[in-house]
Amino acid sequence: MTFVPVWGGIIACYLFLAGLGGGAFITASLVKRMHPEATGVVRVGRVIAPIVVIVGLCLLMVDARGGLYNPLRFVFLLTNPGSVMTWGVVILAVFVLAALIVLLMDLIGKNEAPAWLVWVGNVFGILTAAYTGVLLGVVNTFPLWNNALLPVLFIVSALSTGMAAVMLGGLITCPEQVKGMVDLTKVHLVLPAIEIVLFFFLLFIVAHVSTAGAASVAAMVSGGYALAFWVGIMAVGLVIPLVIEIRALRSGDNRGLAIAGDVGVLIGGYLVRYIIIVAALPVVLL
């Protein structure tokens, strides 16, 4: 039988945006701590965070047609506490709420958002990113998903894409503020490096789990998804942005290159979700 993936581009986009939102909020908090003068960049992060997660949730509802036709059914989403998707709904709701209140207080500008609320946002930002990995991780049909490394990879990728989105927004709206952010650049540089290592571990281990695991990995590294994997994820999404960041640290900022690197991280981040969703093959039954 030819296996047709259950989910596709829409859900990949949802997972990508949820992670990106969490990452963007945390990036804003990091910038505020490391470079308090870069207020414009903080603002960018806080604007991006709730918006992309809300867009992602809308995509989810479009994909879930049973609910789209009968919206009241979404109320039932809270009824199975054993389901990771139920946790996800709670996590995303708390995150969006916290991120929106922080953004509103930021925009009104009368009072700083209280530290505890920002921390709620930070913690639920990480949880949002982790949830997207655990959602797939508990599904034992697919060896490529059913492992503990996937949520970790998704968290790192979420931080990386969130940071790239904030830097990109910063480079467009307030480039002079981004210039001096050497410390954040270092963090931004480490993430793709960790991701490459995690990817290697994930693929190497999954390839040894079962025939279905080996077939999924083969589809990624040498099969139908090889081009997207090597060019899209590895080159455009990880190695090239890494090289650009190293160059920026050594010989100073170049706005064009930095924008290219951040766009690359975003493209790669989406493809990570997409390929992992569609390349996963089910366990062999017969």
Add this chain to the structure above:
Amino acid sequence: MARYGMLINTKKCIGCYTCLVACHRQNNLLPTENFIRFEERETGTYPNVGVENIPLQCMHCEDAPCAAVCPTGATYIGPGGVVAVEEGRCIGCKYCMAACPYQVRVVNESTGTVDKCRFCTVTATDGTKTCSCVEACLTGARTFGDLDDPESDVSKAIVELNAKPIAGDLTKAKIFYVR
């Protein structure tokens, strides 16, 4: 309470799809909505080769992964151990389809909800004796009944033919195969 299960004897199955047609009629399904999926497998080594027809459908697992992941509780394990879907709660997120290792859940293209084998014989006990795929099978490859009753046809056949779930202990499946 009974614990319903089925035996499918692939040695008797000729791959005629009559069970699938009967299922469509009985459950009033859309043309794209197949609750039974047929796998064909080549067996043996040349020149002693054969083809095995394996009809797959919801295994009504006692530890149903689809019910465990369903966020709305639309999929649940009902009376008699029948895994059922309450359409009015299903949002069509397809998490159950991913979680089912047998890939026997299908989307109803008109409602966007997910459905699967309902073990319809259980509710049809007043009218017909067994569910329609069982009745319709031309070669008598299917046996249905109460697994907890040692005297039931299905229990006796499982013992006699040494029938086993299709994929070992992948899940606690209640469809037993003779292969």
